[in-house]
Amino acid sequence: MRALFFKQFGGVEQLQYGELPQPQLHADQVLVAMKACGLNFADIYRLRGNYHIEPHTPYINGYEGAGVVAAVGAQVHDYHVGQRVFFADVTLAQAEYVVATPAQLIPLPATLSFKLAASIALQGLTADFLVHDLACDQPGSTVFVHGLTGGVGQILTQMLVADGMHVLGVTGNAAKRQLALEQGARRVFLRDSDWLAQAQQEKITTVYDGVGTTLKTSFKIVRPRGKVIFFGMAAGSPAPIDPLQLLNQSKSLLTGDLWDYLSNRSARLKRSQRLFSYLQTGQIKLAPAQEFPLSAGQAAYTALLQTHTGKIILTV
Template sequence: MKAWLCENPVGVEALRWTELPTPQPGPGQVLVAIEAASLNFPDLLIVQNKYQMKPPLPFVPGSEFAGVVQALGEGVTHLKVGQRVACLAGTGGFGTHTLAPAAMCIPLPEGFPAVDAAAFIMIYATSWHALMDRAQLKAGETVLVLGAAGGVGTSAIQIAKAAGARVIAAASTDDKCALCRELGADETINYSVHAPGGSLREEIKRLTGGKGPDVVYDPVGGEFAEPVFRSIAWRGRYVVIGFASGPIPSLPLNLPLLKGASIVGVFWGDFAKREPKANAEMMQTLAQMYLKGQIKPAIDQTLPMSELMKAYEVMGSRAIKGKLVLVN
């Protein structure tokens, strides 16, 4: 097998595309021949030693992948050789083969392509948990999605629309705003025109008739957080997904007090561990939504697995619309 090996997490440039022995699965594991693996923001942080999970060295990055089960470890009974699965294991995806925890492998139904499956679990699980569970989104409410043309942003648009919400999507270019409208957004805001320090609040006010959004979905953080929170509706829910812009914002706590609003944290990974039954039910719901055509990953482009460096470069340029997927 071949894989991208991280021996020293000092950055992308330290990764090596190298030949490795094909491993045999131990108890509770399966060997997966990888068909596709998606690039997520944590895949960048983990090779920079900036992610909360720090795997033992050396390791193969690549948190999310889809492929075919080639061998079963002891005790694995719910999967079989030849079965197609998707998995979000945290590492191992950027190669031709990997060992995966069998309990984390989701069998794929017929008609679920590998490219979509590899780009599915993290973004849709995060957005469903955020909007439907943590924010308790109701039909008829207005959702403002920040970073709306990214992976989680595009999934949030689709899930909010499927729930009957009105969606305002905020992104950084006209092209990204156009993608958001194609995915179902009712209105868009171009950050480059309506900057946080300028007319962003006025545009939110205009698009919501002065009421403000009921739910804010924020994977961006940084300078957007405070002006957007100041614009939130009475009893609004500000859903904290992550900090793709870098800085972690500090919000004045008088703001939630004055608006009767909530700051709601979202950590889907821990939810899945602490509430496995609820997570499994959620994943079944999402798979059915996909098969019904209600949700589908927005794929920016696919690249050969051997071109991971180029994929990281594209991610770093913030030019990706939706998801980038590597294929074998």
């Protein structure tokens, strides 16, 4: 099979595209012929060697994608050949064929494309647990999102709006600001303005921070008894937070790992169906993903590191 792989950690120049042995199917596994793979910042971290990655020779990146069941093991009864599926946590995904357990797979409705599934699997399910498990805000609450036009940010913003929240945020330029407003944000600040002072005038109950380096700023703008949801380090690791200061200000830091919430097949089905409902009713609309063929993996990873809006996917 053809795959995108690397033999040593480093930069984008380490990525190669070529032939590798097709994975062997065990009796309790499913073989998926990939149609599209999602690309995420975690893949950059794994390429650099500073994030966990499945041991493999050579390394194959990627954990997110969609495709068609190509074969099933003798012990598998939940899936059949030809069935459309997607996943958010199957290793070695940036390849023509991937082996998964039935518990990792989620059926993909015919109304949703493979490309869309690869665009929303990880980031959509992440937004779902951040909103519905960590924040749990009541309709009418004012919330703040860093990076509204990023992959998670676009889904998160629209999900919050659909749930009745007043969404504020900050972004880097006028075009991104306009996109966030079109997706339902009530007020969007530009990063090069005095946005911090303006945000502090709002009664913000929850801040969603996937940037990392902005974590201390997030605590400056959230109201007492409010909370900051920390879920990523797109711009780098956050500075240490003093828990005594949080105690004195009655502010909370919440975080979590998506995989602790996708703990079984039932949870995956429930959460994916809730995510699909936002899409099918038009409450979440995404800008088209930026597409690269799997063979152009270096270009795709480079684009992720540069200024971009929304999702990048690799098509197979």
